[in-house]
Amino acid sequence: MAIVVYLETENGNFKKSALEVSSYGRKLADETKSNLYGIAFNSDEPLKIQKYGVEKLINIKTDHVFDAKSYADLLCKTFKDLEGTLFITGSSADSRFIFPIVSISLDASYATNVIEFPSSISPLILKRSAFTNKGFVFTELKTNYKIIGILNNSFGIFESESKLEVKDYIPESLESNVQVESIKEDEEKISIADAEIVVSGGRGLKGPENWNLVEDLAKILGAATACSKPVSDMGWRPHSEHVGQTGKPVASNLYIAIGVSGAIQHLAGINASKCKVVINNDPEAPFFKAADYGVIGDAFEVVPKLIDGLKKFKSR
Amino acid sequence: MKVLVCISSVPDTTSKINFIKNETQFDKSGVQYIINPNDEFGLTRAIWLKEKESCEVHAICVGGIDTDPILRKALAIGADQAFRVDINPMDANQVAREISDFIKDKEYNLIIAGRESIDYNGGMVPGMIATLINANYVSNCVSLDVDQSNFKATRETDGGKEEISGILPLVIGGQKGLVEESDLIIPNMRGIMMSRKKPLTIIEAKFQKLQTKTVKYEKLPPKGEVKLVNPENINDLIDLLHNEAKVI
Ligand SMILES: Cc1cc2nc3c(=O)[nH]c(=O)nc-3n(C[C@H](O)[C@H](O)[C@H](O)COP(=O)(O)OP(=O)(O)OC[C@H]3O[C@@H](n4cnc5c(N)ncnc54)[C@H](O)[C@@H]3O)c2cc1C
Ligand SMILES: Nc1ncnc2c1ncn2[C@@H]1O[C@H](COP(=O)(O)O)[C@@H](O)[C@H]1O
Numbered sequence A: 001m002a003i004v005v006y007l008e009t010e011n012g013n014f015k016k017s018a019l020e021v022s023s024y025g026r027k028l029a030d031e032t033k034s035n036l037y038g039i040a041f042n043s044d045e046p047l048k049i050q051k052y053g054v055e056k057l058i059n060i061k062t063d064h065v066f067d068a069k070s071y072a073d074l075l076c077k078t079f080k081d082l083e084g085t086l087f088i089t090g091s092s093a094d095s096r097f098i099f100p101i102v103s104i105s106l107d108a109s110y111a112t113n114v115i116e117f118p119s120s121i122s123p124l125i126l127k128r129s130a131f132t133n134k135g136f137v138f139t140e141l142k143t144n145y146k147i148i149g150i151l152n153n154s155f156g157i158f159e160s161e162s163k164l165e166v167k168d169y170i171p172e173s174l175e176s177n178v179q180v181e182s183i184k185e186d187e188e189k190i191s192i193a194d195a196e197i198v199v200s201g202g203r204g205l206k207g208p209e210n211w212n213l214v215e216d217l218a219k220i221l222g223a224a225t226a227c228s229k230p231v232s233d234m235g236w237r238p239h240s241e242h243v244g245q246t247g248k249p250v251a252s253n254l255y256i257a258i259g260v261s262g263a264i265q266h267l268a269g270i271n272a273s274k275c276k277v278v279i280n281n282d283p284e285a286p287f288f289k290a291a292d293y294g295v296i297g298d299a300f301e302v303v304p305k306l307i308d309g310l311k312k313f314k315s316r
Numbered sequence B: 001m002k003v004l005v006c007i008s009s010v011p012d013t014t015s016k017i018n019f020i021k022n023e024t025q026f027d028k029s030g031v032q033y034i035i036n037p038n039d040e041f042g043l044t045r046a047i048w049l050k051e052k053e054s055c056e057v058h059a060i061c062v063g064g065i066d067t068d069p070i071l072r073k074a075l076a077i078g079a080d081q082a083f084r085v086d087i088n089p090m091d092a093n094q095v096a097r098e099i100s101d102f103i104k105d106k107e108y109n110l111i112i113a114g115r116e117s118i119d120y121n122g123g124m125v126p127g128m129i130a131t132l133i134n135a136n137y138v139s140n141c142v143s144l145d146v147d148q149s150n151f152k153a154t155r156e157t158d159g160g161k162e163e164i165s166g167i168l169p170l171v172i173g174g175q176k177g178l179v180e181e182s183d184l185i186i187p188n189m190r191g192i193m194m195s196r197k198k199p200l201t202i203i204e205a206k207f208q209k210l211q212t213k214t215v216k217y218e219k220l221p222p223k224g225e226v227k228l229v230n231p232e233n234i235n236d237l238i239d240l241l242h243n244e245a246k247v248i
Helices: A016-032 A046-052 A068-081 A093-106 A212-221 A229-233 A264-270 A299-314 B037-052 B065-077 B092-103 B125-133 B189-197 B231-244
Strands: A002-007 A035-041 A056-060 A086-089 A109-114 A124-130 A135-141 A146-150 A165-169 A178-184 A197-201 A224-227 A254-258 A275-280 A293-296 B002-006 B009-011 B033-035 B056-062 B081-085 B110-114 B136-146 B150-156 B160-167 B170-174 B200-203 B212-219
Touching (some): A002 A016, A002 A068, A016 A035, A016 A086, A016 A146, A035 A046, A035 A068, A046 A056, A068 A093, A068 B136, A086 A093, A093 A146, A093 B092, A093 B125, A093 B136, A093 B150, A109 A135, A124 B212, A135 A146, A212 A224, A212 A254, A212 A299, A224 A229, A275 A299, A275 B231, B002 B037, B002 B092, B002 B125, B033 B037, B033 B065, B037 B056, B037 B110, B037 B170, B056 B065, B056 B092, B065 B081, B081 B092, B092 B125, B110 B125, B125 B136, B125 B170, B136 B160, B150 B170
Parallel strands (some): A002 A086, A035 A056, A056 A165, A086 A146, A109 A146, A197 A224, A197 A254, A275 A293, B002 B056, B002 B110, B056 B081, B081 B200, B110 B170, B136 B170
Antiparallel strands (some): A109 A124, A124 A135, A135 B212, A178 B160, B009 B033, B136 B150
16 A cells, blocks of 8 residues: 655745645554655755655656646556545645545545644545634545544644655646636735745735735735735735635734734634634624734734834844 | 526524434424525525526426425526435535536536534535536625626625635535525415426436445533523622633
8 A cells, every 4th residue: 555645836836735645644554554656847956855754755846837637647656556546635625626626536535724644544534624614524534545634733743754756747738628828916925825834914904005915914024915805805815815714824824913803704704713813993803713912902003013123022 | 598596495583403313313393494695695596697688597406306396496586497306415525416416418607505514513515516527616705797608796705705706617605695685585376386387307416425424413501590680780790700610
């Protein structure tokens, strides 16, 4: 039996989630006495994954633009070549695009939003976040081939040296059924999915002209920016920043909410974050019941002070 | 043009989530069911297509008789016909296989599903359907244009967007952006009256074999008290985040 991890790269570098996926795979490989293999696309520094316990890496080299179907086909073929039985991936938008296709092609059962090491290995039972973080469900995967999709920031990164063999694989030229053109947003901007810290603003900030507070705070923390649903509905901020039950999910280490009341639909989507901070001038705001730390005060006074304090803290 | 909108019935967004029978069952008592929000955006987008070109919009739900009100609502919003595959589905694969089997000889040009359902958040059904029926697929779809044979869609990625174009048939996993919140069609009296005369066809389920099994549920752990920081001493917050929570 072999466990195969899909190691996502960005501009040739392994994403942080790739290290987490390897760490998860390594632990599972140890407990089941299996081998741990990896598949990546266009890694420039494949040896970097050695520290996380991968024994063999197939580095697929292609200049084909990302297209889910072609990538899924290559992953399936390589998985079979490696005689894999269990496939582990992260939870990025791209892997969520690819793996439902892989699941049908391999006739593999697939659990997404997995937040822990399996609670049982045989049968394989996984704890998943469900009901948009309002509860958990334990799902058993019953087919021969299985896929685990783990949520970012849920398992952690652990080092475990191994001998690594790297093999390049250059597929024949691929044919797509679709044309894909990527529209990059601000290159500097950190995405909500990858961020360890997210700073979010709500209607309490009164208008888009005040968002420098959110942006300045995010900048000094190296955080992504987010907003509540009404804020994006009113066009103060782009839809891509809307978080919550009907927006993007957040599973960061730190989530700071400024002028957000903490409606159940908002909290559901951000609940998977480890530490939550609320800044709100209404002590009755429901967010105080969900947060770890709270500041009752006017955002327009509190946030500038916080930014100043952090500047001093960072330059210490 | 024929469009199929896949609709899943989910607990209202304000629902408290509880489990019963030793945490092995979701507690439905007092829970209101709604059209999955992502599907509602897709449904409105489909109705708009109808206004632009001659186009028929069908809605489908894999579910028990208790999902009929959701399909009636889809008809009141403007779908022409509804179909219900009569089984309480237990996993995404089963839903995808039922819907793909239904689609087989019906020549839909466009299949609109949601990015994910807000109950089990699988986000799997549309990609599975696309693979089973060998159609093009766009996930996290935030805008869509189609003509008789081609599509142009925008997908939201983690760090930006992608424009994807190709030929129909197409399956999308849609979300807000397909239409705006303020564009959502709210059924009026006439729509509701008309929906009663529109056909809702029950289809027998075929795929009973499950790939996964729900073993049990668990509630969220109880939340500790919030620690309040005096706004006059904001450095205390920095200190707590650094030394206690260890997140900065
Ligand atoms: C089907 C459905 C789905 C939904 N999905 C989502 C979702 O995914 N995400 C989401 O966010 N919402 C969602 N909502 C909306 C949700 O119910 C709330 O309406 C929304 O989250 C409120 O946004 P808010 O907190 O920014 O605004 P408000 O509720 O208006 O809160 C503003 C807060 O700012 C505080 N404030 C005001 N002035 C100041 C000041 N000077 N300093 C500090 N604080 C101040 C106020 O005390 C208040 O608590 C959904 C609703 C529905 C019906
Ligand atoms: N039981 C169902 N009946 C019809 N469509 C469904 C059903 N379950 C899921 N879908 C569709 O698939 C999308 C994604 O669902 P999921 O994969 O369950 O997160 C939903 O937004 C629906 O469009």
